[in-house]
Amino acid sequence: MSHRWALDHVPASQAASGLRRLHQHLKDEGWEITSYREGAKGKDQDWDLFAKRDEGEGTERMSFTWFPDREYFTGGATAPCAYDPAWKNGDIGPSGDDQTPPALGPHNRT
Numbered sequence: 001m002s003h004r005w006a007l008d009h010v011p012a013s014q015a016a017s018g019l020r021r022l023h024q025h026l027k028d029e030g031w032e033i034t035s036y037r038e039g040a041k042g043k044d045q046d047w048d049l050f051a052k053r054d055e056g057e058g059t060e061r062m063s064f065t066w067f068p069d070r071e072y073f074t075g076g077a078t079a080p081c082a083y084d085p086a087w088k089n090g091d092i093g094p095s096g097d098d099q100t101p102p103a104l105g106p107h108n109r110t
Contacts, residue, residue: 001078001079001080001081002076002077002078002079003076003077003078004074004075004076005074005075005076006072006073006074006075007072007073007074008071008072009071010066010071010072010073011071012068012071015047015066015068015071015073016038016039016047016066019038019047019049019064019066020038022049022064023036023049026049026051026062030053031051031052031053031062032051032052032053033049033050033051034050034051034052035048035049035050036048036049036050037049039066039068044068044069045068046065046066046067046068047064047065047066047068048063048064048065049062049063049064049065050062050063050064051063055080057080058079058080059080060077060078060079060080061077061078061079062075062076062077062078063075063076
């Protein structure tokens with residue numbers, strides 16, 4: 001499952017300090033910071049923050065990017081939603097390929 005979002009009109013005074021706080025908060029909460037880049041002062045260089053954490057049933061990922069030249073902030077989150085507990089790494093084909101739904105027919109009302 002994944003979710004993307006974006007915000008317009010995010011000035012440097014909010015984006016830079018917000019990303020720094022978010023970076024520290026994610027580290028404090030046990031997230032692995034896979035990439036963090038602060039844009040260079042005086043230049044319109046993007047800021048990026050990517051993080052992940054492994055939970056018992058999959059990996060959660062988050063990404064955040066701020067584009068100073070457009071004052072545009074984007075983000076996204078991806079997390080496992082549903083899984084087939086019988087599927088194992090190395091199995092051939094997508095999980096659930098061998099599943100068959102029940103036959104549908106008219107409802108017998110008595």
